[in-house]
Amino acid sequence: MDLTMKPRILYMGDSHGDTWVYIKRENLLSEFDLEVCRVSAATAIGLLSEDSASRCNKKFRRYLAWCDRDLEPFDVIILGLGEVDCNCAFWLRYYDKNIPIDDQIEKAVDNMMRFVKEYMPIGLRILFAGPILPASGHRRKTKRNHTVKEDRKKRQEVTLKYNNLLKETAEKNNHLYMDINDKILDPETGFVQEKLCWNRRNYHLMFSAAAPLWIDRFREVYFGKIAKEGD
Numbered sequence: 098m099d100l101t102m103k104p105r106i107l108y109m110g111d112s113h114g115d116t117w118v119y120i121k122r123e124n125l126l127s128e129f130d131l132e133v134c135r136v137s138a139a140t141a142i143g144l145l146s147e148d149s150a151s152r153c154n155k156k157f158r159r160y161l162a163w164c165d166r167d168l169e170p171f172d173v174i175i176l177g178l179g180e181v182d183c184n185c186a187f188w189l190r191y192y193d194k195n196i197p198i199d200d201q202i203e204k205a206v207d208n209m210m211r212f213v214k215e216y217m218p219i220g221l222r223i224l225f226a227g228p229i230l231p232a233s234g235h236r237r238k239t240k241r242n243h244t245v246k247e248d249r250k251k252r253q254e255v256t257l258k259y260n261n262l263l264k265e266t267a268e269k270n271n272h273l274y275m276d277i278n279d280k281i282l283d284p285e286t287g288f289v290q291e292k293l294c295w296n297r298r299n300y301h302l303m304f305s306a307a308a309p310l311w312i313d314r315f316r317e318v319y320f321g322k323i324a325k326e327g328d
Contacts, residue, residue: 103130104319107164109157110177111139112301113229116311117175119304125312132171134160140186141178141205144212153178158216173323174217175315176209177226179263183256184231184300188245202259206266213272222323225267226311227260227276232294232302249288275318277310 106129108117114135121131136153143149144157164171187201213223231252245252257278264274281302283290293306301307 103128104172105130105132105170106173106175107132107134107171108175108177108226109134109160110175110226111135111151111153111181112137113180114177116302116304116307120308120312123308125308126315132164138181139178140182141209142182142186142190142201144178144205144208154212157212161216170218171221173222173224173319175224175226176213177228178209179205179256179259180228180300183228183259184252185245187255188247188252198255199258202255202262205259206262209263210266210270213270222273223267224273224275224315224318224323225263227263227274227278228256229276229281229302229307230256230278230289231300232289233297233300253288273318273322275314277307277314280310280314281307 106126108114108131110117112135114133117131117133118135120126121133134157136151136156138151139153139157140149140151143151144154147154182201182205187198187205190196190201191198209225217223231249233249260276260278264276267274281289281293289302293302295301295303
């Protein structure tokens with residue numbers, strides 16, 4: 098192995114992974130060799146299904162298979178899913194099938210762990226990136242014209258519950274966890290700081306605002322925990 102090579106990082110997630118595309122394009126993590134695989138509307142609840150609306154299972158598996166051709170393995174794979182679940186998918190399944198939200202949270206987190214176990218190399222370092230709190234109070238509409246009725250506060254409560262279980266479960270399985278919600282929360286409003294958002298209807302943070310927050314948090318985890326494993 099060439100000791101001069103940069104550590105290889107792979108980010109896999111939903112459309113919020115566009116922030117990581119921005120990080121790669123602007124070379125903001127220059128000390129790492131970063132790859133990004135983002136699948137729009139990907140969900141944790143549909144991660145193990147080959148028939149999910151986003152087809153994220155097939156797309157992520159295809160990307161992992163393509164990466165396997167490389168001689169050098171990834172040092173870390175970051176898996177970032179859950180925002181679409183907490184703000185949309187969970188609620189639609191609750192309306193249509195009366196599946197309790199708490200049961201869906203447990204299922205989604207279990208799907209994440211099973212996906213890692215079934216499709217990723219044994220011993221690979223996995224870092225779960227918890228979804229951001231709702232960046233918009235606008236009630237989301239799907240392509241099928243379904244509307245999520247729950248307000249921002251309720252969706253935020255579900256996001257926090259999901260993240261807490263994801264963190265707890267990840268650590269029990271010897272994986273790592275990070276999120277940036279402590280950095281984006283406005284203590285006065287109790288919601289995401291408006292200056293970080295595109296507009297009131299967009300569920301994504303501005304790339305230029307979110308990128309340094311994710312970079313700082315990733316570096317905390319990498320240099321604070323991962324890099325020390327080889328010491």
